[in-house]
Amino acid sequence: MDRINILGSGGKTKTMKMSRALILTVVAVIGLAVMGSGLFAADVPDVIQMKDPIYSAHTRGIVSFTHTKHYADYGISCGECHHDDKGQPLADLKTGDTTHRCSECHSKPGDVPRTALKDLAEDAKTKLTLEYHAGAMHLNCIGCHKDWNKEHGKRGPEGAPISCNDCHPKE
Ligand code: HEC
Ligand code: HEC
Ligand code: HEC
Numbered sequence: 001m002d003r004i005n006i007l008g009s010g011g012k013t014k015t016m017k018m019s020r021a022l023i024l025t026v027v028a029v030i031g032l033a034v035m036g037s038g039l040f041a042a043d044v045p046d047v048i049q050m051k052d053p054i055y056s057a058h059t060r061g062i063v064s065f066t067h068t069k070h071y072a073d074y075g076i077s078c079g080e081c082h083h084d085d086k087g088q089p090l091a092d093l094k095t096g097d098t099t100h101r102c103s104e105c106h107s108k109p110g111d112v113p114r115t116a117l118k119d120l121a122e123d124a125k126t127k128l129t130l131e132y133h134a135g136a137m138h139l140n141c142i143g144c145h146k147d148w149n150k151e152h153g154k155r156g157p158e159g160a161p162i163s164c165n166d167c168h169p170k171e
């Protein structure tokens, strides 16, 4: 009986230790999963330094993107830039929510090589361009800026910037 008791209590302590270790492991795994999934913390800076970690080195000056200004002052909805894995706008996204890095899906660093676009139809060009991070960023940022300037009779840099050095500061 004594032996069984000792074993019993020993077993209990062990179970408790095990479950603590298990909880710690689960917490660690969830932490890693969140980091790995590219989910951002909900604490978003007003100006985002666009320096995506998929690049081993940037060849251009780092773009300071006025994130808050774009939706608060320029009145652009979240879903114009943030979308799901099918490219459908995240219409319900709101301040405080988390989201995914663009590079999670537009995952090749840099822009599409011009030679790769040769002889492709427009659709195929866009599709291939979107595989590249800088390709997708430029389509998003410069695409809207061009339209906006046209609509408002402005030109970069007085309007929304469309030339390289107006976004990428000279180093
Ligand atoms: C004009 C385009 C645009 C608009 C509008 C926009 N975003 Fe973003 N947002 C971005 C870009 C680009 C990033 C940077 C993502 C990256 O580097 O991969 C970003 C980053 C974020 C992040 C993560 C930031 C971090 O560093 O932790 C969150 C969260 C976010 N946006 C939420 C929102 C919400 C909510 C709205 C609407 C209220 C919104 N965004 C409107 C383009 C936009
Ligand atoms: C979860 C995956 C995913 C994330 C994250 C993502 N995209 Fe996309 N994106 C897609 C898909 C899928 C398409 C549609 C591609 C197609 O139609 O061939 C797309 C399309 C686009 C297009 C084409 C025009 C349009 O709006 O349909 C642009 C530009 C673009 N993404 C930029 C961005 C930017 C900028 C970010 C970050 C703020 C981002 N994407 C985040 C998957 C993603
Ligand atoms: C859907 C439209 C839209 C998209 C997408 C967009 N912008 Fe803009 N952007 C604007 C408008 C509108 C202005 C203000 C133009 C003005 O006031 O003359 C602006 C202004 C700017 C400016 C100059 C003023 C400032 O706030 O710093 C920069 C730099 C800029 N955008 C960078 C970016 C970058 C980088 C991206 C992509 C990550 C982006 N924008 C995506 C609409 C857009």
Ligand code: HEC
Residues within 6 Å of the ligand: 050, 051, 052, 055, 057, 058, 059, 060, 061, 063, 065, 109, 110, 111, 133, 134, 137, 138, 141, 142, 145, 161, 162, 163, 164, 165, 166, 167, 168
């Ligand atoms: C409206 C703003 C805007 C304009 C204009 C623009 N870019 Fe970019 N570019 C970006 C953003 C945002 C990124 C993503 C950087 C990141 O998140 O790391 C980028 C990424 C890049 C990259 C990959 C990162 C690097 O530094 O190697 C290259 C190369 C690049 N741009 C070249 C150009 C060239 C060349 C032009 C002019 C033809 C240009 N860009 C115009 C906003 C812009």
